[in-house]
Amino acid sequence: MRLAMVGLGKMGSNMARRLRRGGIEVVGYDHSLDMVVSLVAEEGMVGASSVEDAVSKLQSPRVVWLMLPSGEPTEKQIRELAPLLAKGDIVIDGGNSNYKDSQRRGNWLAEQGIGFMDAGTSGGIWGLDNGYCLMVGATPEVAKIMEPVLKALAPAADRGWAHVGPVGSGHFTKMIHNGIEYGMMQAMAEGLELLRGKQEFSLDLAEITELWRHSSVVRSWLLDLTAEALKSDQALDNVAPYVADSGEGRWTVVEAVEQGVAAPVLTLALQMRFASQNETGYGYRLLSMMRNAFGGHAVKQTGGGK
Amino acid sequence: MRLAMVGLGKMGSNMARRLRRGGIEVVGYDHSLDMVVSLVAEEGMVGASSVEDAVSKLQSPRVVWLMLPSGEPTEKQIRELAPLLAKGDIVIDGGNSNYKDSQRRGNWLAEQGIGFMDAGTSGGIWGLDNGYCLMVGATPEVAKIMEPVLKALAPAADRGWAHVGPVGSGHFTKMIHNGIEYGMMQAMAEGLELLRGKQEFSLDLAEITELWRHSSVVRSWLLDLTAEALKSDQALDNVAPYVADSGEGRWTVVEAVEQGVAAPVLTLALQMRFASQNETGYGYRLLSMMRNAFGGHAVKQTGGGK
């Protein structure tokens, strides 16, 4: 089996490596030539100098796996890629696209006879060694063709990948996965902050998280990583109190609103990240001003702007 | 009717003034002599040099209204006051005590034949002119005796005060009142922050809050004050994004937990104040560290400690 991998960043390059080690032929392209060159040298990947070149090095049915930032870059690439393909070829979006975009793109490609698969991919930087968890949306035909690739990327041939439903359902499942991830992370962070806040006990968070890894109800991979990280630093003085968020946490909250389903934990996990990002604290200033207005409570002054 | 007012701070002094203007004789004491002196001069209050002195200037049944910080100061004063009083006398706590403390103190005083009334008091700095909203817990006998005082403090003789139930219920009602207040304030602050955040519309928050005061569903006294304050400053550059909280918001959340009732809005209104007070952001640092650990996401660095 041979496919083209377009986008050889942090995720794409490791996936190309894992595919190679699993016996899949990979034609790789990235706008960074360096990465192409090193994968050619180290992994026996076939290098491509452009997407056109990559496509030309495939045989029918040609399979192109995109591993690009979601939004405009993925959209643009699919628009440019389609004219290079023919009926029966397959485009895979392994990035973090919004499932509605995937549905739309899948329909657009289907009109041209081109197959589409949305492959929600979890595993982060650990996927190269451990395998990736793959949540796949596609027609049965497309999913069938892609099986060897999925088996090579997954932790094992018989687990860690699944064809969960029609086009869009793979990214949908990945979106919800990430929503849950946000909630679990926030739960853990809140608990650990309370442990640390109980100063009279001088608790050692590295010891406790390590302890919990064994037979406790909260044992989990996130806990494994947290325990490991806390071993070298639990003061975290050099880590800014700023938590980025990506699209999937936001889309999960919008999905809950659209379904009319209460999802307070997933929502608050996201909104606390927003709070961490808020530099002006305008809402807090308003509250302080209101307290002053009705109760004459002193307002804490600032030099301005912050 | 004559009573002693102990504690002539921001609330107590204005209440003494309103009582005087309502024809009630007030014997006033405060550890700050200046305030005593000025109320004697301006309002015809009878000054007292100590609590003992204040009590000695009353006639049976002696009524002592405490307007002190909750917690230790109120506790200490009641302990010291009781031996100076006799059966049939009455102690009133008009401060923001926890209702469980009021129940305990009421029981303790009752064992000595001394009456107790917990008078939850709302109205802030505006109470002098507008009257105070008084939520009163007491036995029917005590409440009856105190009626002339309540009528003088309230906005009018027939409204703005009520004997809501037994000892403790006044402070309980005030506690819930403040919980609702937190929720309403937070609702308003969130909405206004979103208005301001929509930069393409360049909305004038002073104009909009003023507009809403007339016939909108959200019209309220808090909105009146907010609109007034925003007229002179809507950038709020000199107001720190720090919101203090007092006991009642916290007790309301604990009450919800004890009753086993979901009160997410009252709770989050409190917890967002906590977030505004959090200087270290340890939980956020943990989250940023976790994201790095599983996804290799870059951590925003800080020079330390913040």
Next chain:
Amino acid sequence: MRLAMVGLGKMGSNMARRLRRGGIEVVGYDHSLDMVVSLVAEEGMVGASSVEDAVSKLQSPRVVWLMLPSGEPTEKQIRELAPLLAKGDIVIDGGNSNYKDSQRRGNWLAEQGIGFMDAGTSGGIWGLDNGYCLMVGATPEVAKIMEPVLKALAPAADRGWAHVGPVGSGHFTKMIHNGIEYGMMQAMAEGLELLRGKQEFSLDLAEITELWRHSSVVRSWLLDLTAEALKSDQALDNVAPYVADSGEGRWTVVEAVEQGVAAPVLTLALQMRFASQNETGYGYRLLSMMRNAFGGHAVKQTGGGK
């Protein structure tokens, strides 16, 4: 001044009445002939048998005020209306449309030289007597033309209406207004539920809400209405524990997500309504199942489906 009012439901009919009483000529149309007939008889409205008929009874610049359900009905009406209008005419959407739709429609009409105004309208069934609070988005030219109408609908000529910004900003402001309304309602409901839950105090919620109306910090129009309603019934046995929601609460939460601003109180106020609407409680069933799985905790059985 003369305008056409299309849609004479609960809101539209009362607005037509208030306009008539304010001296504005109204040509009214509704698919229900009965309402048209009675407004003709009672208020001297000019009746129309169709939208075309209504438009034909206007003079240039023709002004058509739509008071229709948001979404498809409003969209369809604007599509059908535009061909009947000419350059310089004005369409007003006084309903609860999403501000993004209003921006899109405003642009579409502007391409045809037709003016557009989005008029967020608050006041509910009380607007007829008290006037409506109007949040208006439009060009300065359109807003200027509409002034007499806005003054007639508002509580007074000089307040309760404002031209807050460009097209879309009126519905945006109304959306946020409703978000705040959800938060305030939920805050009040949570507090009152806690008052009622404190059974040892047997509190009278009608008495307490009436009490709070006078000088308390939480006094507000929502409290006025709540106190009034509780006077006749505070058990609420005949009111189902089901709270509907409309678009604006949802859009406010989505807006917060899009702005990346934490709005936990507005969000939870919405999500608790979702919880009230949830008939299956699937999430709760999952939690109960999980507790059983790890702790052997008994699962409460049900006959199924609920």
Next chain:
Amino acid sequence: MRLAMVGLGKMGSNMARRLRRGGIEVVGYDHSLDMVVSLVAEEGMVGASSVEDAVSKLQSPRVVWLMLPSGEPTEKQIRELAPLLAKGDIVIDGGNSNYKDSQRRGNWLAEQGIGFMDAGTSGGIWGLDNGYCLMVGATPEVAKIMEPVLKALAPAADRGWAHVGPVGSGHFTKMIHNGIEYGMMQAMAEGLELLRGKQEFSLDLAEITELWRHSSVVRSWLLDLTAEALKSDQALDNVAPYVADSGEGRWTVVEAVEQGVAAPVLTLALQMRFASQNETGYGYRLLSMMRNAFGGHAVKQTGGGK
């Protein structure tokens, strides 16, 4: 090493078994004679007919491990047990007591020269085979004496148990552990409810949870159990939408309030359980009534009471 185990319920009996299998001598007592008899027969436990009898079968320093319901039963037992013990003996509370109670009890026993250890125990019904995760608060001397017992109960001699700090800190750590557990469970339940709610995809939750167990970021023991349970039933028609809660989730929220730390996810996880338990929905009724009062929105009727 020999100890007495008082309380041989679901947790205590399995812990007695695991201790026996680890070579610890156990004198067991329970008010249910049947359980005592069967553990004597099956595990070579020494039976006791009363707590006095159990104590009499120990040698100095006598160690009594309590595995009782928290609150009154544990309190009562410690009060009755102390007079039977002597200086240097040790009482262990392995139940789910509030850490403040453990601090108080530890102090009270210390005044009598009796050691105390609070052993927060996680692992549920799986602990017998997998070992228990033990979070221990005690003086270094007491913890040292108890090491052999902890090693026998833990998953292995060198992991899954830790002496985390002074008396009280074990139950504190367990409390926070459970708070995190609530948050993780709620995150998972919300996500799965959204998966199921997306009807157009007809997702198979058993397949997806099984899939996520392999290399996904959310892999965890809770997910393992959830996937297993969903295999046999994902409709959950026979599981009532009612989620019980125990003390520790509540105490975690109170701790957050006392520390002044925002813990919205842990709090909402608890409060959603409250919502599941709420039979009257009074807050929802109030909201429905309010909507009617200001907007004339129809109220959904009920036959009463629900």
